[in-house]
Amino acid sequence: MTAAHRCANRSADAGVSLFRNSGAIDQNCGIGAAVHVAIVGYGTIAKMHERIIRGMGAHISVVDPAPQIVPYENAPPIWPAIAEVPGSIRDSVDIWLICTPTQHHLATLREVLAHSPQARVFLEKPACSSWEIPELEILLSRYPQAKITLNDQYLHSRCVPFLASLCRKETTGLPDSIEVSFTKDRRSDMARGRFVDNDYGVLGYEWVHMLSVLSGVIPPEAMTNYLTEAPEASLFETAHADDGSLSAVQEFSRIGSTALSMYSSFFQDRSGRGRPSMLSKHWHPYEESVGRHRCISLTYGDKRFSAEFDPVTSVGRLRLPRNKHRVLVERGSSVVLDVVVFDSPLENSIRKSFGLLLGSQPVVPWMDPVKRIATLSQYLRGGYQSRSATLAGTDNSIHPTSILPASQ
Numbered sequence: 208m209t210a211a212h213r214c215a216n217r218s219a220d221a222g223v224s225l226f227r228n229s230g231a232i233d234q235n236c237g238i239g240a241a242v243h244v245a246i247v248g249y250g251t252i253a254k255m256h257e258r259i260i261r262g263m264g265a266h267i268s269v270v271d272p273a274p275q276i277v278p279y280e281n282a283p284p285i286w287p288a289i290a291e292v293p294g295s296i297r298d299s300v301d302i303w304l305i306c307t308p309t310q311h312h313l314a315t316l317r318e319v320l321a322h323s324p325q326a327r328v329f330l331e332k333p334a335c336s337s338w339e340i341p342e343l344e345i346l347l348s349r350y351p352q353a354k355i356t357l358n359d360q361y362l363h364s365r366c367v368p369f370l371a372s373l374c375r376k377e378t379t380g381l382p383d384s385i386e387v388s389f390t391k392d393r394r395s396d397m398a399r400g401r402f403v404d405n406d407y408g409v410l411g412y413e414w415v416h417m418l419s420v421l422s423g424v425i426p427p428e429a430m431t432n433y434l435t436e437a438p439e440a441s442l443f444e445t446a447h448a449d450d451g452s453l454s455a456v457q458e459f460s461r462i463g464s465t466a467l468s469m470y471s472s473f474f475q476d477r478s479g480r481g482r483p484s485m486l487s488k489h490w491h492p493y494e495e496s497v498g499r500h501r502c503i504s505l506t507y508g509d510k511r512f513s514a515e516f517d518p519v520t521s522v523g524r525l526r527l528p529r530n531k532h533r534v535l536v537e538r539g540s541s542v543v544l545d546v547v548v549f550d551s552p553l554e555n556s557i558r559k560s561f562g563l564l565l566g567s568q569p570v571v572p573w574m575d576p577v578k579r580i581a582t583l584s585q586y587l588r589g590g591y592q593s594r595s596a597t598l599a600g601t602d603n604s605i606h607p608t609s610i611l612p613a614s615q
């Protein structure tokens with residue numbers, strides 16, 4: 208019995224065809240020392256995966272034509288291309304982990320499947336470039352024996368179901384408003400050569416995560432309707448970087464009676480969150496950019512439920528330790544509940560996905576989010592009416608535009 212089979216036996220009941228909103232996390236999928244994971248694209252996110260997967264006891268190989276790595280003891284073997292990995296090693300791979308820049312995802316997946324038609328593949332988000340989605344779907348249909356999961360890690364956050372359960376205690380109805388805001392100042396990353404998304408722009412970084420978080424707090428049918436509705440149903444404000452790329456998007460929409468605000472920026476945060484008034488003993492000095500926030504908040508009358516995800520930073524250059532998230536319930540100006548939740552959505556996602564990939568159940572990647580960002584980025588590139596506007600808090604190097612529904 209191979210390691211993969213042993214793990215499959217353990218994780219078979221973790222298999223659901225689509226893990227969106229499942230809430231189940233298979234924390235017991237120890238994958239065993241003999242499981243062989245090949246990481247293709249050994250950059251920033253790959254190294255985060257590697258730390259977790261090593262901790263699960265896997266054996267790792269790497270493919271990257273330009274790996275940025277200082278040699279260290281027990282470093283994984285690295286090949287410059289999949290075709291150059293010796294056949295015996297390629298054939299022993301249990302799971303392929305694709306962490307190349309998004310524009311290389313489809314080509315990499317195609318190559319993996321050409322070598323291993325039954326491959327088990329964990330694919331970083333977004334699944335592929337916007338124009339490649341139909342090709343990806345055709346490719347998946349051509350390899351029915353293969354299994355592919357997407358790394359939508361916020362689907363596996365424990366913090367979101369916790370927040371949703373607090374809201375459900377309040378009422379079974381929909382909230383008056385939902386605000387999701389994920390920002391990160393990526394200028395230093397870009398300057399040091401980290402991958403830049405010239406296709407989706409800002410939507411290619413955090414928007415899929417934002418959709419995953421949103422899917423955890425609204426009913427599945429409402430989520431599907433929102434994801435598949437035309438962009439004309441929303442109002443957008445955008446900002447562009449000097450090179451013309453989409454650097455910030457503010458979407459205003461409605462989900463039934465709920466007002467929805469979605470905001471993301473890769474330059475700077477404008478959520479205006481200051482240092483939290485509580486929890487001072489948990490906060491650590493933080494020397495890096497604080498231009499990063501990931502949060503959701505829901506209002507029901509005068510009650511507000513919010514979660515601020517790691518990195519929980521403040522303008523006072525303080526932050527909570529890694530994988531600590533803050534959940535807050537307020538009524539008017541009073542704090543009803545203020546707790547820190549420990550959770551690693553990435554580790555949850557890896558464990559869950561590996562369980563599914565090595566298990567016996569079929570897996571269907573959830574494609575609606577990538578289709579949504581493809582539709583939005585295409586829409587926001589043109590075909591709309593625009594007028595000058597100011598995205599409050601943007602800096603001078605970006606050029607804001609407000610995008611109105613075509614009918615206005």
Ligand SMILES: NC(=O)c1ccc[n+]([C@@H]2O[C@H](COP(=O)([O-])OP(=O)(O)OC[C@H]3O[C@@H](n4cnc5c(N)ncnc54)[C@H](O)[C@@H]3O)[C@@H](O)[C@H]2O)c1
Nearest residue numbers: 248249250251252271273306307308309311331332401402
């Ligand atoms: N799930 C998340 O939270 C998360 C976070 C960051 C990045 N990502 C996704 O991961 C992917 C990589 O992003 P990153 O920030 O790690 O990029 P990065 O620039 O840090 O690393 C990319 C690596 O891929 C290598 N590479 C390029 N083309 C390749 C090819 N054809 N074959 C093999 N290797 C190749 C590069 O040499 C580089 O080392 C992107 O799709 C991104 O959207 C997801």
